[in-house]
Amino acid sequence: MHRNSVHNMILNESDSDDELEIVAVLKMEEESRSRRGSMQRRLFIRRNTLEGHQRLFLDYFAESPTYPPNVFRRRFRMNRSLFFRIHSTLKAHEPYFVQKRNGARVLGLSSYQKMTAALRMLAYGVAADFMDEYWLQFFTDEYLRSPNENDIVRLLTIGQSRGFPGMLGSIDCMHWKWKNCPTAWKGMYSGHINEPTIILEAVASYDLWIWHAFFGLPGSHNDINVLERSSVFTKLAEGRTPSVNYSINGNDYTMGYYLADGIYPQWSTFVKTIPSPQGNKRKHFATAQESARKDVERAFGVLQARFAIVRGPARSWERETLKNIMKACIILHNMIVEDERDVNEAEDYDYEQIDENPHVSVSHDHTTELMEFIRRHHRIRDRETHSQLQSDLVEHLWQLHSQS
Template identity: 60%
Template structure:
């Protein structure tokens, strides 16, 4: 055989080998994709079909809670759904209009599918009671995989429809109201209280458990929140591993992003003949000595400092109360999280906070009025869309250092000690 023929035969054999390798890779990739595609129910050979009587379940749910003369009245509805029926129906209508998944349709065989109330109530019961997905089959007549899909779509719709309104940063009107509340409680310039909460992650992947395990000795995910007296949560930053502490979370959150960029409403108030231009939050001892935090003292000496510590610790419990109410309304964030992906957990926590704020607004006393004389002078309204934005880098750095000013922190606390003591003397 000549050298040319041997070359041709070797090249053809190498081409055949390449084709075999490519074919094997294609088959392996196809099998991998088939294994990782989520297998929903439907017509599967060998799987038992369960006749759940969906229509009967839908009618039973409607007659029990949503008809003109329901079996269970408004008090039972408020107790079991954690909110009034008018607010719940507002959420149902908004979610149904936003996501076509919740619109009732007919299946290919002509049977009527699940109603919007069945899907949303099943998802909401998982959130409010923390029950597993297959528990919904007994009353609402809905399968486990459908409940999980409904939950994911429900919380995503809540965020997309109501997130901008009910999880917003305080605007001029909100800031004026918060400052008026703080003034009435003896803390001029206060915008709320800040703290962190841990949510246990039961199904945390084994490879991540060391990263997500901290002082709780179980994998957890941290929520940083700011709350006001009425338990409205103004700031929520969720997702950092439980091995972090409050300081690590603070350095990664967006709490002071608008303030550093000059987009936050400008606050102006005077305490003990000293003027200040930034609001502050009440915090516990772990937080740093910044101009935007007011902390208590470990060993206060003298009646003035003791009274200040008592007042600060009493008002700072607003955020602790908000965490307690959030967990009591939505048991899913009180018990261990059973989902595997962190994105779903983030959406569940965010949706719970949004619905919590909606309930606070719906049940807020309309007669409450914190518009005291002169409160409008504390907040400077924005005259243009650009506000006082830091267009230059050095302006941003100046605002950044002003937020972290230790001298301002110490001066502010001393002024508050004197202010509270004078207020205490005037009251008695």
């Protein structure tokens, strides 16, 4: 009140511009002080991280935890043994997962809390920033790779038991909606569903293991466009894959194949169904092919069921971040498949005693001759071999059906 009276007195008794300027400065300072006084201080929440770690440990990780194993698996998407294996690897190689003290010398989050947060980001679909990169760094070479010699033998054995000698899996594409796609890119990334999407091309086997993952092309592409840019047959064309030799209906073949739907081209490495089949043989083949081809679609469904972050629309603005998230989920998916493979397999296949197992050998030397590369490239796309292979499989499946 006193300050206001001083201001009024100066205004009434002075005609000087300097004095008017002084009054203006005084008013500005007073308003600034009043604003600072009315502002609330930032609320500080004292989070007891040690108590949170203790509750988490007793609930899930103690020798006699509060929650049983089935609850652990439902909430963490994996068994405790696999969780501990990943935990020990990350803690040993990544400093982020080591518990540290902050500037006030207070202990921060424990490694269990950090890994739990990372898994729940992927499993429940909340925002993920950096967590996905750690999975890629340590587990890509083992859990996102092409089949080795032993894998090939196992896949061929299972394929033969299902009536498809030479089958290595099934191939298909999945679209992931991109909610935060930049406006300038929406036309390029919008396809048949009229929303921006990013495509994942994958090869999956009977046990839902994903052997090949090619992610990142815009949703305006179809499966053939994705295939032309994919690396799924790169090693095969370069001669750096295990050789596969098998016979069907008296004809010899030297390359494995994937089951595919109708849009894929008529290559020797694909076996497609027969549209509108006529006759019992062709109808039986179409039913068997469409049934076995569901492996890759089942893999997509299980992947999205386990990790809600790839089931709902992608929220990140960066394509590289989305690639890391997708790869991290696939790696974790394969780790869970491996951990539970013995439990989930309905049949016990004796790989050592099956006489029809092909001899598998692999060359680790890079192909230097251009003509040899072109020859392999043409063999992959051979339409005649595709037609012959399909006809032989029709007869082979019908013979098995007749004998059963």
